[in-house]
Amino acid sequence: MILDGKGLAARRLELLKEDIIEGGLTPTLATVLVGDDPASHMYVRMKHRACEQVGISSVNISLPEDTTTNTMLDRIHQLNEDSDIDGILVQLPLPASIDTQAVLSAIRPEKDVDGFHPLNMGRLVTGLEGPRPCTPKGIMTLLQEYHIPIAGKRAVVVGRSVDVGRPIALLLLHAHATVTICHSKTEDLPSITKQADILVSAAGKAGIITRDMVKPGVTVIDVGTNQVNGKLCGDVAFSEVEPVAGAITPVPGGVGPMTIASLMENTVNSARNRCGPFM
């Protein structure tokens, strides 16, 4: 079975559009984009297009590659103070000269639609309500929509980044999976991935998950977005893994659109909570 993230995301955006109208909400998202990496520009454009589609106002702040951490902090501060702005997204990665953690920590937690602020990360660890990182949130929505059993199952996450690997491992743990996190120092990766009932690959390495590394019937979530000869492909060797998998996300059309739908949901939640913080 193919897990159709593109279709599900489109349905979620339609529902969100109705929620915005019914709630009389006027959500506004601000994106901050530094430098001229074409992929980052494309992703930010996609986010603004989704905003337009659901009725979220959006503004983009583009800054040059040589922007300093202090200038970034000033801009974040202005957005924090601007009562018209509900959500702030700083497109990652930032140039190496900018202190990413300092920037993410400067965003008011109530406006942190990526869920990357340390306070919101703490809420994620403890299981308190709060904005969840968009890609992991989108993956959980996809698993729930397709009624993939999680409780008691073995989940293996390949990748331990702060934005994807760690938070998806925690969300799966909260849903009562038995979770293993793998990374570049993991020894004998195939022996671990073969145990997975749910395998999430967020390594950013085209084709690292092959047929011999998975158990028949596994649910495969492919987060990877890799450019190979000008073509977008995931971490999973799709054509050989798909026949043995019970369910699998395609790239494109899987996790990516769900990430954007989650961002829209987090922005609307911020607008709903405008009068008070997340509880």
Ligand SMILES: NC(=O)C1=CN([C@@H]2O[C@H](COP(=O)(O)OP(=O)(O)OC[C@H]3O[C@@H](n4cnc5c(N)ncnc54)[C@H](OP(=O)(O)O)[C@@H]3O)[C@@H](O)[C@H]2O)C=CC1
């Ligand atoms: N579709 C979407 O919505 C999104 C897609 N992405 C994509 O997902 C991928 C991962 O993103 P992100 O988490 O930010 O990337 P990072 O580069 O920050 O993290 C990659 C992780 O994978 C691990 N890793 C790398 N190579 C291997 C290997 N051969 N075996 C085992 N583990 C390995 C690294 O280990 P170590 O820690 O030891 O270095 C690291 O923990 C990228 O392709 C990115 O473009 C990201 C966000 C959203």
Ligand SMILES: Nc1nc(=O)c2c([nH]1)NC[C@@H]1CN(c3ccc(C(=O)N[C@@H](CCC(=O)O)C(=O)O)cc3)C=[N+]21
């Ligand atoms: N602060 C921050 N938050 C993010 O959420 C964030 C980020 N920075 N930096 C980069 C990554 C990457 N990311 C994607 C979003 C959508 C698609 C997506 O929709 N992809 C389409 C394909 C697009 C195409 O055709 O190339 C798909 O998979 O179907 C992919 C990747 C969000 N990220």
